[in-house]
Amino acid sequence: MTAAPQTTPHCAVCGSPVASDAPRCPSCGLSRPAATGSKVLGRKGIWLMLAVLIAVYVVVLVIVAAAK
Ligand SMILES: [Zn+2]
Numbered sequence: 460m461t462a463a464p465q466t467t468p469h470c471a472v473c474g475s476p477v478a479s480d481a482p483r484c485p486s487c488g489l490s491r492p493a494a495t496g497s498k499v500l501g502r503k504g505i506w507l508m509l510a511v512l513i514a515v516y517v518v519v520l521v522i523v524a525a526a527k
Contacts (some may be wrong), residue, residue, distance in 0.1 A: 475486040
């Protein structure tokens, strides 16, 4: 594997390379929440995902219990 460890992210709209820590695309000005909000999503997203998983688990349990 000779792939570079750091990959330059590309803008989702215009496709031009954007620095990973740039809040906006330098070409089209698209704001990149992934660059600035990754840490917020890291902590909040984990709990949100956990809550969704528990909710799905409970729903499946209720469906299985109701089917019997
Ligand atoms: Zn762009």
